[in-house]
Amino acid sequence: MKLMKYTLFILLFISFRCLSDTLITSSGLKYIIIYEGNGIKVIRVGLQPTDNINEGLDVAAGPFHPAFRQLVESRRMLNRMERNIIADKLQDCSRMIIYTKEKHFSDVIGQKRNNIDYLKTKYNIGRIDVKSLESASDDMFRLEKKS
Secondary structure, eight states, X not given: XXXXXXXXXXHHHHHOXXXXXXXXXXXXXXXXHHHHHTTOOOOOOSOOOOHHHHTTSSOOSSOOOTTHHHHHHHHHHHHHHHHHHHHTTOOSEEEEEEEXXXXXXXXXXXXXXXXXXXXXXXXXXXXXXXXXXXXXXXXXXXXXXXX
């Protein structure tokens, strides 16, 4: 009986795969949307950074980021911008301006400019500028195509 128990453990351990950063942020966003849709305010996402976690001592495998919530919110903004680009037919332009509140700049731009680079490549946009629009509602942004 003990042999079977340990064999099962070893098989489970061998078959474990770490999730990619993209998959884990998409999953995090999915769950935030579910909770918020049911009136549950999400106050923390990801692990609370500690010295051991930051130094890699307590994380055996898988993605960890001290600002995981920001990565998830950035993914949410990217999804919204993509929907607007498609709906408003803003693909294939030489320049686009994204107007948003300053507090959303990092969500719009993305970690290491990932959102901007992704949009430029996927939708054939030559240049994307992000500008402040303080008159926007709290969760709004505006896309504008320039020639």
